[in-house]
Amino acid sequence: MRYRWATFTAVFGAILCLGSAPAAAAPDAAAISVSGTPVRVAIAADGTAYLGNYGQGGGVFVVPPGATSPSRTIGTGGHVTTGLALGPDGTLYVATADGDQSAVGVVPAGDADMARTIPVSAGFHPLAVGPDGTVYVANSTGNTVSIIAPQATAVDRTIEVGAGPAEIAVAKDGTAFVTNQVAGTVSVIPAGADVVSKTIELVSETGTSQEPHGIAAGPDGTVYVANIKSNDIAVIKPGAGTVAERIYVEGGPQDVATAPDGSLYVTSLLTEKLSVIRPQAKEVAGSIPTDGGPGHLAVAPDGSVIVISPATSPGGGAVVRYSKDALAAAPLASGASTAAAPAATPAPEAASQPAAGAQPSAGSWNALPAVAGGVAAAVVGVAVWILVNGRRRRAWLADRAGQAG
Template identity: 75%
Template sequence: MKYRWASATATVGAILGLAAAPAVAAPDEAIYIYGTPVRVAIAADGTAYLGNYGQGGGVFVVPSGGTRASHTISTGGHRTTGLALGADGALYVATADGTQSAVAVVPAGDAAAARTVSVPPGLHPLAAGPDGTVYVANPGGDTVSVIAPNGTAVDRTIKVGAGPAEIAVTKDGTAFVTSQTAGTVSVIPPGADTVSKTIELVSDTGTSQEPHGIAAGPDGTVYVATIKPSEIAVIKPGADTVAERIFVGGGPQDVATAPDGTLYVTSLLTRKLSVIRPHAKDVAGSIPTDGGPGHLAVAPDGSAIVISPATSLPGDGAVVRYFAAALAAASLGSTAATPAASVGSTAAPPSAAAASNPGTQPGAGTPSALPASFWYAVPVWAAAAVVALAVWILVKGRRRRAGLAGAAKRGSAL
C-alpha cells in the first residue's frame, strides 16, 4: 500500500511512452490505390484526387487523411492524363483514348462530370486560372488550348515552344508553360491570344535544360524544375530571365509550393523529396521516397502526397503521404526525419500551423534550435524518466525494509 503511488507512476509513464511512440515512428503512410495513378490534386478541404492512367481510367477520391479511395469519378473508360482544381473547387480532368481526348469538368463535391470539352489528341497536362480559365498543353502540336470559364469548347489555341510539359498559373491569371524539348518557358497573360514573352532555359551549348515541373509561389515567383542541370530555376514576377538557380540533384521532375512559400521537389534518380525554405538559396533537407517519385501536391495541413508511377502491373507504383512533421524536420536539416517510407502507418499528422511555419516549433529561431522530431520525442524521454524514478523508489523502499528487518533480528539476539 505504501508504494501504490509508485506503481501508478510507473503505469502512467508507460502509457505516456506508448502514446508518444507513433508520433516518432511514422513520418509517412501509404495510400492504397489499385491502378496506375500518375497525377494528384488536393482540394482546400484536404480531399485528394488521383488520376488513373491505367485501364478504365477514372479519378480516385481519397478523403482528407484517408489511406483508401472512398469512390471513383468515372471518365467513361478513358485514361486520365491531367488534373487541375479551380478556385471554386471544380475538378478538371484531361483524358485520352486513342484519337479521342477531352477535358471533363466535375463541379465541386459532385461525383460525375457535368460536361466535357474536346481537345486535340494526345496526353494533356493542364492548369486552371483563378477565374476558371483552363489551359491545356498539347505536346503533339506544340500549342496550348484555352477553355474560357464555363466554356463548352476550346476558345483559342496559342503556339508555344516544342514539347510543352507542364503549366502553372499565378494569382493574377498569368499562365507559364514549360517546353521540355525547346528549353523555354512561355508566358501567357490573362485573356491573351499569343505568348507575351519567352524565357530561355538552355545550356551554354544551346541545348535544352529540359524544363519540366513548374509551380507558382504565393508572391508570383515561378519555380521550374530543370532535369539536366538538376536545378530549380527561379523566375521573379515580371522578369524576362532566370533570377537564380537552386541545385537539387537527381534530375528534379516536379515542384510544388506550400502557402508559406516552402518548395517541395521530387528527384527521380536519387529517389528523394527535397525541401527548400522560402527565399532560400539551397536545399534544407530531404526525405527518401518509395520508388522513383513523379508528381506531387501539398495539402492544407502541410503534408504532401507523392506519386511514384507503376513500372509494370497495375498497383505496382506507390502513393505516399509525407506528414507535416517530417517535412518540417527536413526543412530544419534533421536526419531523424528521413527514414525510408513506412507502408501502412496510421500516425496522425500534426497541426497545419506547425507544418507551414517551421519557425514556430519550440526552440526554432535560436542558435540552439532543435529539429521538430526532437520535440515529438520529448514525451518518450519523459516517460522513461518517470518509469526510472518509480523503479528507483521501489528498490530503495525494499532495501530500507530489509535493513529494518535485519536490525530487528540482531536486536532480538542480544
C-alpha cells in the same frame, strides 16, 4: 549527341515504366492504398485528394482528408486519365485519352460524375486552372496551349508556344507559364491574351535545352522551374524575362510544388527523394526517401505533401502522404551538395514561335530519357518507347547510361 523526342508518347511511357525498387519509408509517412496506376494528384481546399488513374478503366480516385484509401471513384467512361486540375470553386477538370479521342471532363464540386466533356486534340494533356476558372491545356503534339473560358463547352482559342510543352502553372494574377521541354524555354501568357508575351530562355552553356519540366508559381508570384538535365530549380521573379538564380537539386528534379508559406518541394527520380527548400532559401534544407521513383506531388492545406511514384503494373506504384512534421524535420542527405548553381545568362524576351517541322512535344511527367545518370534510367527509357510509341532511342539511351556508369 543531340537528343530527339516524340514527346507526348514519352509522357506516359516514362510514368508507366518507373519500376525502381522502393526506398525506405520516412517517419510520419502514410501510404495511400489504390489500385490501378495513379499518375496525377490534385488536392482541394478541404484536403480531399484526387488521384488520376492511367491504368485500365481510368477514373479518378477520391481520397478524403487523412484517409489511407479512396472513398469512391469518379468515372471517366473507361478512358485513362492524363491530367488533373482544380478550379477556384472546387470544380475538377480531368483530361482523358483513348486512342485518337481526347477530352477535358468537367466535374462540379462534390459531384460523382462528369457533367460534360470538352473535345481537345489527341494526345496527353497536362492542365492548369487560373483564378477566374480559365482552363489551360498543354497540347504536347502540336506545341500549343488551348484555352477554355470559364463555363465554356468548347476550346476558346489556341496559342503557339515552344517545342515540347510539358507543364503549366498559373500565378494569382492569371498569368500562365508553360515549360517547353524540347525548346528549353518558358512561355508567358498574360491573362486574356491571344499570344505569348515573352519567352524565358533556359539553356546550357552549350546551347542545349536544360529540359525544363515541372513548374509552380509561389504565393508572391515567383515562378519555379524544375530542370531535369541541369539538376536545378530556376527562379523567375514576378514580371522578369530572365532567370534570377538557381537552386541545385540532385537527381534530375522533374516536379516542383509550392506551399502557402513559400516552401518548395521537389521530386527527383534518380535519387528517389523528396527535397525541401525553405522560404527564400538558396539551397536544399533536407530530403526524404520516397517509395520508388517519385513523379507528381501536391501540397495539402494542412501542410502535408502527397507524392506519386508510378509503376508498370496496377497497384505496383506508391502514393504516400508525408506529414508537415516529417517535412520540417527532413535531414540533409549525407554527402549531398547544396551549392547553388550559377545564375543563367539573361535571356532575350522574344515571342515563342516554334520552327516549321519542330519536333513533337517532350512534355512528360517523368521524362526519364532526359535524365543523365543511372543504368535503371536507361532501361526504363527503353521501355518507354517500347510501351507507348515503339520508337526506340536505344543508341541515345545507351550513351546516357554509359556516361552515368
